[in-house]
Amino acid sequence: MTHLMDGAFSRAGPRSRAGSPTHPLRSLTRLAGFVLTLLAAMIISHSPAAADPVDKSQIEEIVRDYIIENPEIIEEALGVLQTRSQEAEAKARASAVVAEQDALFQSEDDLAMGNHRR
Numbered sequence: 001m002t003h004l005m006d007g008a009f010s011r012a013g014p015r016s017r018a019g020s021p022t023h024p025l026r027s028l029t030r031l032a033g034f035v036l037t038l039l040a041a042m043i044i045s046h047s048p049a050a051a052d053p054v055d056k057s058q059i060e061e062i063v064r065d066y067i068i069e070n071p072e073i074i075e076e077a078l079g080v081l082q083t084r085s086q087e088a089e090a091k092a093r094a095s096a097v098v099a100e101q102d103a104l105f106q107s108e109d110d111l112a113m114g115n116h117r118r
Contacts, residue, residue, distance in 0.1 A: 027078070027081065028074065031074065031077055031078065031081065032067070035063065035067070035073075035077070036059070036060060036063050039062075039063045039066075040054075040056070040059045040060075040063070043062075
């Protein structure tokens, strides 16, 4: 039987797929990489075809400067990430309960009173 408190649902905090605790800086690094990639894609997709090719280092510098000038976007993005993670964990817990509902709610060892027939 799967225990609900195993792995990703422990109180030690979020865990990576390998089972080790996820470090907040690693999440921030992944987020920054995602933001850079997203902004680069947006810049490239909106640039006119006749424009000069966009240099990756220029895009990275623009994104870095923007993040430095507006650091609250990192906090906002981390809040969204945390909310999504909590929602995913809640959904996984609910799915685990549904998957194990017979084992949880219909045991042969349950107390039965009166004219209970098996």
